[in-house]
Amino acid sequence: GAVVSQHPSRVICKSGTSVKIECRSLDFQATTMFWYRQFPKQSLMLMATSNEGSKATYEQGVEKDKFLINHASLTLSTLTVTSAHPEDSSFYICSARDITSDQETQYFGPGTRLLVL
Amino acid sequence: AQSVTQLDSQVPVFEEAPVELRCNYSSSVSVYLFWYVQYPNQGLQLLLKYLSGSTLVESINGFEAEFNKSQTSFHLRKPSVHISDTAEYFCAVSGHSGGSNYKLTFGKGTLLTVNP
Numbered sequence: 137g138a139v140v141s142q143h144p145s146r147v148i149c150k151s152g153t154s155v156k157i158e159c160r161s162l163d164f165q166a167t168t169m170f171w172y173r174q175f176p177k178q179s180l181m182l183m184a185t186s187n188e189g190s191k192a193t194y195e196q197g198v199e200k201d202k203f204l205i206n207h208a209s210l211t212l213s214t215l216t217v218t219s220a221h222p223e224d225s226s227f228y229i230c231s232a233r234d235i236t237s238d239q240e241t242q243y244f245g246p247g248t249r250l251l252v253l
Numbered sequence: 254a255q256s257v258t259q260l261d262s263q264v265p266v267f268e269e270a271p272v273e274l275r276c277n278y279s280s281s282v283s284v285y286l287f288w289y290v291q292y293p294n295q296g297l298q299l300l301l302k303y304l305s306g307s308t309l310v311e312s313i314n315g316f317e318a319e320f321n322k323s324q325t326s327f328h329l330r331k332p333s334v335h336i337s338d339t340a341e342y343f344c345a346v347s348g349h350s351g352g353s354n355y356k357l358t359f360g361k362g363t364l365l366t367v368n369p
Binding site: 140142168170178179180182185229231233239240241242243244245246247249 | 285287289294295296297298299302304343347349355356357359360361362
């Protein structure tokens with residue numbers, strides 16, 4: 137149980153294009169999902185909290201117009217990196233909380249590696 | 254607000270040796286504590302957690318951690334490591350006061366390298 141998937145696992149795009157990353161909770165419902173960014177050999181940095189049916193809450197310093205988050209259902213949240221630039225290249229990881237049980241615990245997806253050329 | 258300090262960025266050990274990965278935290282509210290493991294190019298996997306009750310918690314693969322409130326620590330231990338335990342280990346804390354939304358604050362991670 138408590139499996140979270142991400143798609144795609146890797147993406148390479150040209151500078152100026154937009155990239156959408158999906159995060160799905162496969163066997164549980166998640167009213168709250170989280171999006172993190174991880175630079176090489178560093179820890180995870182929380183970017184935003186995605187709330188089903190409402191606007192995401194962004195952490196200080198994260199551009200909400202740059203990183204668009206949509207949480208349209210209890211099992212799917214998407215992160216769109218708009219007009220991507222090379223400095224957006226990173227490892228993006230999502231997590232989700234099971235609202236029916238064990239809500240204190242976040243379960244993580246496998247991550248999406250984005251490379252912007 | 255919470256913060257997490259993992260004192261060792263890298264811990265090299267030999268196979269079958271014991272290991273301790275240190276984690277200290279600070280928080281103005283009561284906390285939940287977690288250890289996650291990350292293998293290369295993968296997401297994080299929950300290793301173990303402390304929510305309440307017994308201060309000693311165990312994982313299915315032989316790791317254990319003990320919550321020490323007075324020392325604000327949650328060190329991770331294993332009496333005998335395997336090559337397959339080589340990975341990055343992250344300690345994390347979340348506050349469980351109202352409105353915290355269970356946001357996690359991570360330490361910087363400790364790279365455990367098990368050598369033959």
